[in-house]
Structure formats: C-alpha cells, structure tokens
Amino acid sequence: MTTTRFAPSPTGYLHVGGLRTALFSWLTSRHNKGEFLLRIEDTDMARNSKEAKDAILKAFDWVGMGCDGEVVYQSKRFDLYEKYIEQLLVEDKAYKCYMSKDELEILREDQMAKKERTRYDGRYRDFIGTPPEGVDPVIRIKAPRQGTISFVDGVKGEINIAATEVDDFVIARADGAPTYNFVVAIDDALMGCTEVIRGDDHLYNTPKQIVVYKALGFDLPNFYHVAMIHNEQGKKLSKRDGATDVMEYKTMGYLPEALLNFLVRLGWSHGDQEIFSLEEMIALFDPNDINKSSSNYNLDKLLWLNAHYIKNKPDSELVELLKEFGVDLEGNDKASLLLSATKERGKTLVELAEQIKLITDAPTQYDEKSAKKAFKGEAKEILSAFADMLALAKPTSKEAFHSVMEKIVEDKEIGFGKIGMPLRVSLMGSMTGSGLDEIMAILGVSETIKRIEKAIATIKANFVM
RNA sequence: GGCCCCAUCGUCUAGCGGUUAGGAUCCAUGGUUUUCAUCCAUGUUACCGGAGUUCGAGUCUCCGUGGGGUCACCA
Numbered sequence: 001m002t003t004t005r006f007a008p009s010p011t012g013y014l015h016v017g018g019l020r021t022a023l024f025s026w027l028t029s030r031h032n033k034g035e036f037l038l039r040i041e042d043t044d045m046a047r048n049s050k051e052a053k054d055a056i057l058k059a060f061d062w063v064g065m066g067c068d069g070e071v072v073y074q075s076k077r078f079d080l081y082e083k084y085i086e087q088l089l090v091e092d093k094a095y096k097c098y099m100s101k102d103e104l105e106i107l108r109e110d111q112m113a114k115k116e117r118t119r120y121d122g123r124y125r126d127f128i129g130t131p132p133e134g135v136d137p138v139i140r141i142k143a144p145r146q147g148t149i150s151f152v153d154g155v156k157g158e159i160n161i162a163a164t165e166v167d168d169f170v171i172a173r174a175d176g177a178p179t180y181n182f183v184v185a186i187d188d189a190l191m192g193c194t195e196v197i198r199g200d201d202h203l204y205n206t207p208k209q210i211v212v213y214k215a216l217g218f219d220l221p222n223f224y225h226v227a228m229i230h231n232e233q234g235k236k237l238s239k240r241d242g243a244t245d246v247m248e249y250k251t252m253g254y255l256p257e258a259l260l261n262f263l264v265r266l267g268w269s270h271g272d273q274e275i276f277s278l279e280e281m282i283a284l285f286d287p288n289d290i291n292k293s294s295s296n297y298n299l300d301k302l303l304w305l306n307a308h309y310i311k312n313k314p315d316s317e318l319v320e321l322l323k324e325f326g327v328d329l330e331g332n333d334k335a336s337l338l339l340s341a342t343k344e345r346g347k348t349l350v351e352l353a354e355q356i357k358l359i360t361d362a363p364t365q366y367d368e369k370s371a372k373k374a375f376k377g378e379a380k381e382i383l384s385a386f387a388d389m390l391a392l393a394k395p396t397s398k399e400a401f402h403s404v405m406e407k408i409v410e411d412k413e414i415g416f417g418k419i420g421m422p423l424r425v426s427l428m429g430s431m432t433g434s435g436l437d438e439i440m441a442i443l444g445v446s447e448t449i450k451r452i453e454k455a456i457a458t459i460k461a462n463f464v465m
Numbered sequence: 466g467g468c469c470c471c472a473u474c475g476u477c478u479a480g481c482g483g484u485u486a487g488g489a490u491c492c493a494u495g496g497u498u499u500u501c502a503u504c505c506a507u508g509u510u511a512c513c514g515g516a517g518u519u520c521g522a523g524u525c526u527c528c529g530u531g532g533g534g535u536c537a538c539c540a
Contacts, residue, residue, distance in 0.1 A: 009540045044539060101538070108537095117467045118536060138538055156470065165468055165536085173538040180540050203469065204535045227471070227533080234532060262477090265489090269478055272488040291471095291478085294533065298476045301490050311503080345502040355502090370500095405499085420499035432501035 002034030003192045006067070007184070009041040010052035013245040014059035016297075017199065017229045017237055020263040024226060025197045026065045027264070027285035037191055038067040042075045043183055059246040063256040064278075072191065074183055081178040084186055084216060085139055085171060093215045094171060096137035097124040119167035139172035141182070141211060149207040154195075154224040155290045161207045169208055181205055185212035188221060197224040197287055200294070224287045227294035229266060237297055253325060253348030255313070258306040265301075267291045275308065307347040315339050318352070325353035334442045337398070341434040341442065359439055362451055363429025366458065370431040374421035380459045382412065383422050387452045390445050402437040426455035 004025040008018060029036040038060070042048040060067070088094035097120075099107075104120070111118045125142065144163040153159050171182035184205070188196055203225045213220050231241040243249060249259050261276050268291065270276075270284045310318070315336050319329045329335040338356055346352025366375075386408050395401045408419055424431055427439055427448065440448045 007540090011540075041540060047539070097538095104538085112466085115466050153470095159469075161469070167536095170538050175538085177538085179538070184540085199534095200470075201534060202540095205540090225470085230533075232476080236533080265477060267477095272479065274477090274489050293471050295478090296476060298490085301477060304490060307503090342502095344504090347502095409499090416499040418499095424500065430501095434501085436499075 001192075002029055002032035002194050003037065004029040004034065004195050004197060005037040005039055005188070005191060005193050007039040007041050007187075007198075008056050009044070010048040010050075010056060012052050012055075013247065014056045015237075015244050016246055016249075016259075016263065017244075019059070019063065019246050019259075020229065020266060021197055021199055021226055022060070022065065023063075023260060023263055024224075024268070024285070024287060024290065025195070026067075027281055028195055028197060028287050029068075030282045031285050034194070035068040036065075037069055037072065037193070039072040039187060039191065040074065041180070041184070042073060043177060043180065048075075055247070062247065062250055063260060072187065074187065077183075077187070078178070080190075081172075081183055081186060082176070085178065085182075088141065088171070088215055089139065091215075092142075094139050094141045095125060095127070095168075096131070097140045097168075097170075098127075098131045098135050098137045099124060100135050117165065119165075120169070122168050125168060136174035138170045138174050140168040141171045141215060143168050143208070143211045149210055151206060151210060151220070151223060153203075153206075154222050154288050155227075156203075156225055156292055159203070159206070161204075166207050166211065171212070181208040182212055185209040185218070186216065189213065189216070189218035193221050195224065195287060196221045197226065200225045200227045224290060226267060226290055227292060230294055230296050232296055232298060234296065241297065242299075253350035253352070254302065254306050255309045255321075255349070258302060258309045261305050261309075262302040266295045266297075275305070303347050310346060310349070310352060311343055318343075321349055322353055322356070325349050327353045327356050329356075337438065337442050341438040345434070355434070358428060358433060359442055362447075362454075363427075365429065366425055366455070367430035370421075370425050370429075371458075374425040374431065375455070375459045375462075379418075379422040380456055382408070382414070382419055383426060383452050383456055383459075385412070386419060386423065387449045387456075390449055390452075394445055396441070396444070398435075398437045398441040401440040405437065422455070423452070426452050 006018075006022040006025050008014065026036045028034075040048075040053055040056075042053070057071075085094065089096075099120075107121060108118045120140065122145075124140070131137065143166045147163045148160050149163060149166060150158065150160045169181060170179050172178050188209075206223055206225070210220065229237050231237050237244055243252065246259070250256075257278065260278070260281075264276060264281055264285070265274065268285065268289060273280075276284070318339055319335055322329060329338065332338070338359065341359065342352055342355040346355050386404070389404050389408060393400070393404050395404055405416070405419060405423075408414075409416055412418070420436060421431065423436055424433065427436070427443070433439070443451070
C-alpha cells in the first residue's frame with residue numbers, strides 16, 4: 001500500500017509551493033489507491049498557532065484535497081518520542097551533551113573563521129566522567145563518523161553525502177522537547193509512509209533522518225525532493241512576489257481546479273497535454289516523472305487556465321460561486337442568458353462579476369471617448385426611431401431584438417455601426433461588451449427603452465444646437 | 466565559503482544518440498464577431514560556454530560559468 005503525507009508546520013498560511021508538493025503527494029496516493037495523511041508539525045510551541053493550522057485546513061478544503069484518517073499532531077505525541085529517545089540512550093546510540101549554547105557558538109565562530117563547515121565536534125560523544133554543573137544536557141544522536149550516506153531520490157537520482165557532513169545532531173532539546181529531524185523520521189515510519197514527497201530544501205535533512213531510521217531499525221521510505229518554485233527573478237518565492245497564500249487565489253476569483261491544473265504542470269508534464277481534470281491527473285501522475293529543475297512562477301498561464309475553466313463551468317455552479325463576488329443570480333430567470341453573454345470575457349470570477357454588473361446596472365455615466373464617437377451626427381434620431389420600433393415590436397428574445405436591429409438598418413439604409421455604436425453606449429456606457437441582442441434580451445424592452453431615452457436626453461443636453 | 470542539486474523559446478514544458486528541436490502561454494499580425502472578448506489561422510523567439518566520446522550530441526563524460534538549496538537546542 002502506498003501512503004503519502006503532507007506535513008506543514010502551522011506557522012502561517014498554506015503556501016502555493018506547499019500546495020504543489022501536497023498535490024504531488026495526494027496524487028501519488030490516489031493513483032495507487034493508497035492513503036494521503038496530514039500531519040501538523042507543531043513541536044515548536046513558541047512558533048505555531050491554532051489560527052495557522054485552521055487556515056491550512058481551510059485551504060485544503062477549498063481545493064478539495066481530502067486527507068485520510070485523523071490529522072496527526074506531533075505536539076500530542078511527545079510521550080512516544082520520549083520513549084524512543086530513552087531507547088537510543090540505553091542502546092548507546094545517543095548521548096547527553098553538556099555543551100552550552102555559548103560554547104557551541106564559540107565553536108561555530110571558530111569554524112567559520114577557518115572557513116570550515118560549521119558542525120558539532122562530538123566532544124561528548126564518548127564522554128565519561130563528571131558532567132559540568134548547571135547545564136541541562138541536550139541529547140545527540142550518534143551519526144556515522146565515516147563513510148557515505150547514500151539514498152536514491154525518486155526525482156534527483158542517487159544522492160551521496162559524506163558522513164563528515166552530518167554531525168551528531170540534537171534529537172532532544174535541553175528542555176526535553178524532541179527536534180524536527182528526529183520526530184519526522186519516527187512519524188513517517190510509524191504512519192507507514194512509503195513515499196515521502198517534499199521540497200528540495202529538505203534534501204539535507206534526509207541523511208539525518210536516515211540516521212534516525214537506521215538507529216531505530218525502521219525501513220526507509222522512497223524519497224522525492226521536488227525543486228523549488230522561484231519568482232520571476234529566479235529567487236525563492238516570497239511574500240513580496242504577490243500572492244503566495246493559497247486562499248488569496250480564492251479571493252482573486254480563481255477556481256481551485258485551475259490552480260491545481262496550473263500547479264501540477266510546474267515540474268511535471270504528460271507530453272503536450274495542458275488541461276488536466278483531477279481524474280486525469282490521478283490516472284497519469286507518477287512522482288518518478290517529476291522534473292529535476294526548478295521552475296519560475298508566472299501567472300499568465302494560470303489566468304488562461306482559469307478562463308478555460310470558467311467557460312466550461314456549469315451555470316448552476318457559477319451562480320453559486322458568484323455570490324461571494326457580489327452577484328446573486330439565484331432564482332433569476334435571466335441567469336443563463338446573462339452567463340452565456342459574459343462567461344467568455346471574464347478570466348476570473350471577479351471579472352465575470354464585473355461584466356455581469358456592467359449589464360445589470362444601468363450606466364451612471366458614459367465613457368467620454370465612446371460617447372463622443374457614438375453620439376455624434378444623427379445618433380439621436382436613430383436611437384429615437386429604434387426606441388419607437390422596440391415599443392411597437394415588443395421583442396422578448398435575443399433573435400427578436402436582432403430582427404429589430406436588422407429592420408432599422410434596412411429602413412434607414414444605414415450601416416450596422418450607425419445603430420450599434422450609439423445603442424451600445426446607451427446601454428453599457430462604453431463601446432465594449434457583450435452582444436447587443438443578448439444585452440437587450442436580458443434587460444427587456446422597457447429597461448432598454450429607458451436607457452435609450454436617458455442617452456437621448458444626455459445627447460440633447462450636451463450637443464445643443 | 467564547504468557540501469548538495471539544477472541548466473531547451475520571456476515563462477511552463479516535450480525530447481530520452483540521427484527531429485525542419487514539438488506543444489502551451491505571452492506578444493504581434495490576419496480572419497470570424499456591429500464593438501470587446503471568445504474562437505480560428507499565421508508569425509517572432511530556445512538547446513549557457515568549452516573540451517571530449519561517437520560516423521553523428523540538446524541528449525553521454527569532464528571542466529568552466531550561471532542559478533538554487535543547505536549548513537540551529539526552526540520546521
């Protein structure tokens with residue numbers, strides 16, 4: 001059975017980069033009909049918060065990536081970790097180190113001055129004698145002193161790191177609290193994780209965790225280290241680079257399926273395919289296909305994908321989603337007409353809502369440039385005649401409105417633009433937007449005439465002769 | 466700085482020793498559309514550099530360069 005996991009520390013919101021690795025993990029488990037577990041890494045009591053934890057869970061909920069089983073909290077497992085620390089101490093695989101933080105700092109500065117790698121020198125590794133007074137010891141694990149720690153990474157291939165690069169790192173702080181690399185290894189093993197998919201920045205933690213696995217006699221999982229996502233300058237994605245909080249995308253009017261589709265293509269591909277439904281991703285994804293190189297974060301494609309998903313979303317779902325953006329079409333018999341008129345010109349739900357309001361809300365003013373162009377000449381007379389024809393014909397459908405337009409063009413022997421331009425500005429306030437027949441069908445005869453009359457009044461007021 | 470990783474159009478990527486180096490996005494142009502958007506068509510743009518291996522290298526090796534990651538009693 002394949003088991004994967006996502007293990008965020010609750011120190012902030014869910015980051016888009018984190019969401020991508022979570023997605024990779026989730027897809028891997030789903031592809032293999034295994035389990036996807038969530039573990040909250042909250043061993044650092046000083047830094048984590050409940051708000052952050054809730055925010056992360058909420059983001060998972062929004063994108064629809066469910067996890068299996070109970071969420072695991074490391075803070076509730078301290079007894080368990082303590083047991084293993086004790087075990088290692090008894091087996092002489094770990095030891096108490098009485099070096100003070102100050103002493104450590106001096107050692108580090110010294111190593112830095114010599115341009116050496118900074119690391120603990122192992123001075124208490126085989127210490128026998130009386131420990132110094134007044135210092136609470138930390139527990140350090142005995143890491144191999146020579147040789148190479150090797151593992152096969154599913155993304156990068158074989159990784160070899162000299163044992164000299166890995167020091168006897170701390171597994172329990174002076175206050176007894178266990179540290180990250182220790183608990184991760186234990187939890188991953190105990191939770192039965194078979195594939196550990198995580199960010200590249202954990203690559204150097206892996207040899208340390210392998211030391212723990214070996215000391216405790218656990219089987220190693222398969223590791224996959226996914227390269228980072230960079231900003232457009234090639235640096236690590238940071239808050240300054242715009243939206244990094246997953247939930248910001250919701251506010252900006254993105255659909256979760258678009259975000260996921262965008263993210264899955266960062267570092268993974270399947271031939272020339274660009275559009276992936278969740279089902280397709282699950283069917284096709286394999287963590288061994290993840291790219292080695294890092295990718296740059298550029299939102300152009302996300303916008304395109306979002307537009308695609310909006311265009312193909314059922315009206316009923318759009319109506320529901322639009323509510324959060326100030327447009328309530330629930331029960332509106334013009335809803336589908338309104339959506340078909342606007343769906344293709346809103347790349348985000350925010351834009352879609354704006355487009356809809358542009359039709360439903362009568363223009364309070366006319367775009368100056370458009371009015372100047374559209375309201376000149378005989379526009380007033382044409383509009384007036386058109387309003388009369390509408391009053392007479394009382395069209396109700398898009399087609400019927402279109403016929404009236406055709407008729408005036410014919411009767412007056414004018415081009416379509418002669419009626420189209422002034423009509424558009426009268427109805428929408430500017431020269432762009434959905435099809436006029438669609439707009440009129442949505443507004444109905446009386447509202448259409450009302451807007452035309454208002455425009456005529458404006459023309460009279462501004463173009464007095 | 467030590468160690469580790471990476472390197473194809475601006476961006477996301479295909480390629481897995483022999484291709485006119487493909488797709489997508491972006492941008493530009495044209496067509497459709499009364500306008501805008503959509504849609505369709507066309508176009509510009511890439512193998513970081515240098516040695517090797519080979520009949521032949523974007524693909525393999527080495528060196529260089531550039532970029533990134535990491536060096537905690539954080540996770």
